[in-house]
């Protein structure tokens with residue numbers, strides 16, 4: 001599936017978006033990524049700190065970032081058979097663009113939580129805006145994001161956290177919708193008496 005931009009309501013984007021885990025190898029241009037990121041910067045962030053920056057692999061440097069990921073995702077890749085390597089490297093070789101989201105690790109707990117929440121809002125914006133363009137996304141949080149050598153390769157500074165990888169790309173099949181829990185099961189209307197848990201009223 002490689003649809004072009006489609007007009008959709010915010011509700012449609014929110015409820016119809018799926019995380020795409022099987023990309024088909026088609027690339028996503030730098031222009032498309034920059035447009036998505038530019039619009040995503042309107043995400044709410046406390047103190048207008050804009051606590052985000054991104055290291056991006058798209059266009060001509062996509063291969064470089066994929067090769068970096070290979071070193072950490074499959075450290076023994078040189079010893080693997082070409083078939084096994086191809087099978088196991090699809091997760092990072094098939095996306096059409098990849099970015100790493102970096103957030104300051106503020107020593108103050110309040111600001112740190114605000115900044116983490118803000119970058120989550122930014123990434124959700126990016127996922128929805130990409131979806132509207134017919135581009136699939138998936139957030140990934142592999143353990144090597146905190147690896148000192150990976151951080152160094154990416155240029156993460158002391159006091160910064162590489163919080164997530166965000167993959168973009170095209171796909172041939174849409175994942176099935178999974179059964180989301182009815183929100184009534186997650187909502188309690190506050191009662192001063194502390195007794196009401198019936199959310200139907």
Ligand SMILES: Cc1cc2nc3c(=O)[nH]c(=O)nc-3n(C[C@H](O)[C@H](O)[C@H](O)COP(=O)(O)O)c2cc1C
Nearest residue numbers: 017018019020021138139140141142143164175178
């Ligand atoms: C913070 C965060 C971290 C995630 N990390 C991973 C990951 O490491 N690997 C992965 O396959 N998916 C990851 N995902 C994607 C979720 O697994 C995905 O959102 C979930 O399967 C629900 O699918 P949906 O987005 O289509 O509703 C992550 C999602 C979030 C929000």
